Amino acid sequence: MGKHRLRTAWILLWFSVLFVSLQPVVLSQSPQEQTVYVVPVEQTVERGLEAFLERSVNEAEKTNADHIIFEIDTPGGAVDAAGNIASIITNASVPTTAFVTEEAMSAGAFIALNANKIAMAPGTEMGAAQVIDGSGNAADDKAQSAWIANMKNAAELNERNPVYAIAMADPSIELEEYRAGEGSLLSLTASEAVEVGYAEYVVDDREELLLELGLEGAEVVEADISLAEHIARFVTHPVIIPILLSVGSLGLILELYSPGFGIPGILGALSLFLFFFGHAIAGFAGLESIVLFVAGLILLAIEIFVPGFGVFGFLGIGAMIGSMILASFSTLNIVLSILIAAVVSIAAAAILFKTFGMRGPMKRLVLEDSVTTDEGYISNVSRKELIGKTGITLTPLRPSGSINVDEERLDVVTEGGYVDQGEQVTVVDVEGSRIIVRKVEAD
Known part of the structure; x- marks a missing residue:
């Protein structure tokens, strides 16, 4: 009986030890909390937005996020920026969903098509993705063809029927059921997008989308645009760049017409600083472009205060233009911006020079003092009293030479x-x- 009790006690002890040892294993197998990154894609699509989205996706990947939701509300924007953003989305190691909260037009539609899944809120639209040039007209056939190919590839990437993506960019595609009118670009409503397989969900809000994705209990991390990125998005806009350069150059020119360093110089320097700061934050401007620009300013200052026959000025202007091209994302855009700024600067300089003349540091470039005979200055002695007098040539006059008049040797010309x-x-x-002089003819 005692042995039986002892055996029973040992068995209970072993079961207790086994249970305790298995407890950590059971706990480690409990599900961990999931994380969802929500990244806004708002306003115009440009290179500043690209830099923000790249940072946000990198952060989501580093924190091992389970899903990224791009909340899209944009009328479109730059094609090159949209292409880069699409690459960021497709190359993300985290599953992605594009959630159209208001509209995803033009470049916005292209971005949405590159996500693994698409959700749309009721009353939203997606489409109308034709390439437009700087004057607001349809781009040339080459650009249109390349863009249509991009839209087609984006649709096929996630096994969507490419005909609808092509119709968003090509008005010649016949899809009467979904078009607003003949020759118009295709735009899909939320229900139409689900019908043609371009959207997986129609949801009222983010919470409903998380429920559809099976992430209702996930921790939501909202990616916020920093102040520096807000500035970068603003100053890298193609319309803002020529304004900044014009204000910068005009401010520096006005400073040359005013003594000391005042408001025009501050505005000019601030505009140029914003240009380089925004492009640096967006990842376009490196230290080399900033150093080159400062070197250009120094060379221009040398030309103004220590004239060097234009050599320093030419090198300075070249260095500044080169620095801006290095800092820009588009050579064509920055060249046009520089030309606009140059026209504004030249016109302003001409008006200021005509109105005010040389003032401030510009006075150092021109000698304004004059000497007159009233003040006692005489450039040469006028010998009007010699007119009518005769003399003998001391040398042959061919036609210049010397003569003797009243015992005075004079240099003359016939x-x-x-x-x-x-x-x-x-x-x-x-x-x-x-x-x-004239030869006296014999009678």
């Missing part, structure tokens, strides 16, 4: 002819230091 040595001549005119 009216154009040759006069031999020893001939008699008469002074017929005096023009400053120039004494003109």
Whole structure:
């Protein structure tokens, strides 16, 4: 009986030890909390937005997020920026969903098509993705063809029927059931997008979308645009760049017409600082472009205060233009912006020079003092009293030479002819230091 109790106690002890040892294993197998990153894609699509989205996706990947939701509300924007953003989305190691909260037009539609899934809120639209040039007209056939190919590839990437993506960019595709009118670009409503397989969900809000994705209990991390990224998005806009450069150059020119360093110089320097700061935050401007720009300013200052026959000025302007091209995301856009700024600067300089003349540091470039005979300055002695006097040539006049008048040797010139040595001549005119003579003909 005692042995039986002892055996029973040992068995209970082993079961207790086994249970305790298995507890950590059971706890480690409990599900961990999931994380969802929500990234806003709002306003115009441009390179500043691209930099923000790249940072946000990198953060989501580093924190091992389970899903990324891009909340889209944009009328479109730059094609090159949209292409780069699409690459960021497709290359993300985290599953992605595009949630159209208001509209995803043009470049916004292209971005949405690159996500793994698409959700749309009721009353939203997606489409109308034709390429538009700077003047608001349809781009050339080459650009349109490339863009249509991009839209087609984006649709096929997630096994969507490409005909609808092509119709969003090509008005010649016939889809009467979904078009607003003949020759119009395709735009899909939320219900139409679900019908043609371009959206998986129609949801009222983010919470409903999380429920559809099976992430209702996930921790939501909202990616916020920093102040620096807000500035970068603003100053890298293609419309803002020529304004900044014009204000910058105009401010520096106005500063040359005012003594000291005042408001025009501050505005000019601030505009140029914002240009480089925004492009640096967006990842376009490196230290080399900033150093090159400062070197250009120094060379221009040398040209202004220590004139060097234009060499320093030419090198300075070249360095500044080169720095802006290095800092820009588009060579064509920055060249056009520089040309606009140059026209504004030249026109302003001409108006200021005509209105105010040379003022401030510009006065150092021009000698304004004048000397007059009223103040006692005489550039040369005028010998008008010699007119009518006669003399003898000491040297042949060919047509210049020397004569002797009243025992005074004078350098003279004839009216154009040759006069031999020893001939008699008469002074017929005096023009400053120039004494003109004529040969006396024998009777």
